[in-house]
Amino acid sequence: MEVKARAPGKIILSGEHAVVHGSAAVAASIDLYTYVSLRFPSHSENDDTLKLQLKDLALEFSWSIERIKGALPDLGSPFASTPTSCPTEFLKSLAFLVEEQNIPEAKIGLASGVSAFLWLYTSILGFKPAIMVVTSELPLGAGLGSSASFCVAMSAALLALSDSVSLDMGHQGWLKFGDTELDLLNKWAFEGEKIIHGKPSGIDNTVSTYGNMIKFKSGSLTRMKTIMPLKMLITNTKVGRNTKALVAGVSERTLRHPDAMHFVFNAVDSISNELSSVIQSPISDALSITEKEEKLEELMEMNQGLLQCMGVSHASIETVIRTTLKYKLASKLTGAGGGGCVLTLLPTLLSGVVLEKVTTELEACGFQCLTAAIGGIGVEICFDQSS
Known part of the structure; x- marks a missing residue:
C-alpha cells in the first residue's frame, strides 16, 4: 500500500x-x-x-x-x-x-x-x-x-x-x-x-x-470563497533575500516616519478589503469578469506602489514590472520582496501570443516564469x- x-x-x-x-x-x-x-x-x-x-x-x-x-x-x-x-x-x-x-x-x-x-x-x-x-x-x-x-x-x-x-x-x-x-x-x-x-x-x-x-x-x-477564475504569471527573480531583515527595515522606517507609514498601512488595509469584495462578488457575464480584472489590476498596482514606499522593492522586481507594463499588464511583488517572486495578472481575454512574448522577454533576463491558477x-x- x-x-x-x-x-x-x-x-x-x-x-x-x-x-x-x-x-x-x-x-x-x-x-x-x-x-x-x-x-x-x-x-x-x-x-x-x-x-x-x-x-x-x-x-x-x-x-x-x-x-x-x-x-x-x-x-x-x-x-x-x-x-x-x-x-x-x-x-x-x-x-x-x-x-x-x-x-x-x-x-x-x-x-x-x-x-x-x-x-x-x-x-x-x-x-x-x-x-x-x-x-x-x-x-x-x-x-x-x-x-x-x-x-x-x-x-x-x-x-x-x-x-x-x-x-x-x-x-x-x-x-x-x-x-x-x-x-x-x-x-x-x-x-x-x-x-x-x-x-x-x-x-x-x-x-x-x-x-x-x-x-x-x-x-x-x-x-x-471565490468563483472568479484568476490566472497569474509568477516570475521568480531568483534573487535570494533575508525576510527578517526586510521586515525589520519596514519597522525601522515606521519608527522614523510614523505618521506617513500609518497612512501607508491604512491604504494597504483598504486595498485588501476591496480586493476581497471584488473577488467574492458574483459574476453575471464575461463583461463583469473583465471589469473585475481591471479593478484587480489597479489594486495590484496601488499595492506595489505602497510596497515601494515601505522600501521592500528591488531592481529585479522593477525590471519585471517595467517589462510587463509594456504589454499593459499589472504586476506586484508577492511575499517579502527584495527579490523573490512577482505576480502579473493574466486577464481572461489575453492572447497566448502576448503571454509568450512577455515570458520570452522575462526569461531572457534570467528569470523563471510559471503560470498558475489562483484559489x-x-x-x-x-x-x-x-x-
Missing part, C-alpha cells in the same frame, strides 16, 4: 509587510504542488530503515529504526490525534540525526526540513520503517510556500496511514479530508513549519491545507494498492 499526497503553494495577493502592522492581507493557493509518496516496505524487502528521498535535489537520507529509537528514547507511542510541539531537547537530537547524513554545504538550508520530517513521522507513525519520496513544482525559498506545502503534504500522507482520519471523495481519483481532519492536519503541518521557521505566522500552511483564499488580520484568519483546492491524497 502506498499513499500519495499533494499540497499547493501560495501567493500573497495583497497586504504583505503591512499585515505585521495591523493591516488586512489576502493569500491564495496556486495550482503548483509539492507531492509526497509514502509506503512501508514489504516483508520480502526486510528493510528496517526510514528513508527520505528529495527527488528534485537528488538527495536521499536513511536511518536505521534502532538509531532513531536511540536518539528519541522518550518519545513513547505515537500520538497522531494530538499535534505536539517538538521539545527543545528533541530538536537537538533531531539535529544530530540530520548532521550524520552529511548534507552538502550548498544544501545545508534543507536540514531543518529534514528535522521536521523526522519529528512529524515519529510523532504520527512511531518507529516504523518506511520510504518517503518528495517532488515539488515550487521553487525553494522564493516566497511561494514551498516549506508549508511540504509540511502539509507530508502530514496528509502520515495521517492517512495512521488510521486516525476518515476521507471524503475528491475528484480525478484524489480524496479529500473532512473538515475536522483538515484542522488536525493543519495543526501538524504548523508544528513542522515551527521547526523550519521558528515563529511562522501559520498563513502558508493554512492556505496549503484548505486551498482557495484566506484573509488575515491581527492574527485572525477568515477563509474566503484552487487544498491538500488531497490518493492510495495506490498496487505498490
Whole structure:
C-alpha cells in the first residue's frame, strides 16, 4: 500500500509587510504542488530503515529504526490525534540525526526540513520503517510556500496511514479530508513549519491545507470563497533575500516616519478589503469578469506602489514590472520582496501570443516564469494498492 499526497503553494495577493502592522492581507493557493509518496516496505524487502528521498535535489537520507529509537528514547507511542510541539531537547537530537547524513554545504538550508520530517513521522507513525519520496513544482525559498506545502503534504500522507482520519471523495481519483481532519492536519503541518521557521505566522500552511483564499488580520484568519477564475504569471527573480531583515527595515522606517507609514498601512488595509469584495462578488457575464480584472489590476498596482514606499522593492522586481507594463499588464511583488517572486495578472481575454512574448522577454533576463491558477483546492491524497 502506498499513499500519495499533494499540497499547493501560495501567493500573497495583497497586504504583505503591512499585515505585521495591523493591516488586512489576502493569500491564495496556486495550482503548483509539492507531492509526497509514502509506503512501508514489504516483508520480502526486510528493510528496517526510514528513508527520505528529495527527488528534485537528488538527495536521499536513511536511518536505521534502532538509531532513531536511540536518539528519541522518550518519545513513547505515537500520538497522531494530538499535534505536539517538538521539545527543545528533541530538536537537538533531531539535529544530530540530520548532521550524520552529511548534507552538502550548498544544501545545508534543507536540514531543518529534514528535522521536521523526522519529528512529524515519529510523532504520527512511531518507529516504523518506511520510504518517503518528495517532488515539488515550487521553487525553494522564493516566497511561494514551498516549506508549508511540504509540511502539509507530508502530514496528509502520515495521517492517512495512521488510521486516525476518515476521507471524503475528491475528484480525478484524489480524496479529500473532512473538515475536522483538515484542522488536525493543519495543526501538524504548523508544528513542522515551527521547526523550519521558528515563529511562522501559520498563513502558508493554512492556505496549503484548505486551498482557495484566506484573509488575515491581527492574527485572525477568515477563509474566503471565490468563483472568479484568476490566472497569474509568477516570475521568480531568483534573487535570494533575508525576510527578517526586510521586515525589520519596514519597522525601522515606521519608527522614523510614523505618521506617513500609518497612512501607508491604512491604504494597504483598504486595498485588501476591496480586493476581497471584488473577488467574492458574483459574476453575471464575461463583461463583469473583465471589469473585475481591471479593478484587480489597479489594486495590484496601488499595492506595489505602497510596497515601494515601505522600501521592500528591488531592481529585479522593477525590471519585471517595467517589462510587463509594456504589454499593459499589472504586476506586484508577492511575499517579502527584495527579490523573490512577482505576480502579473493574466486577464481572461489575453492572447497566448502576448503571454509568450512577455515570458520570452522575462526569461531572457534570467528569470523563471510559471503560470498558475489562483484559489484552487487544498491538500488531497490518493492510495495506490498496487505498490
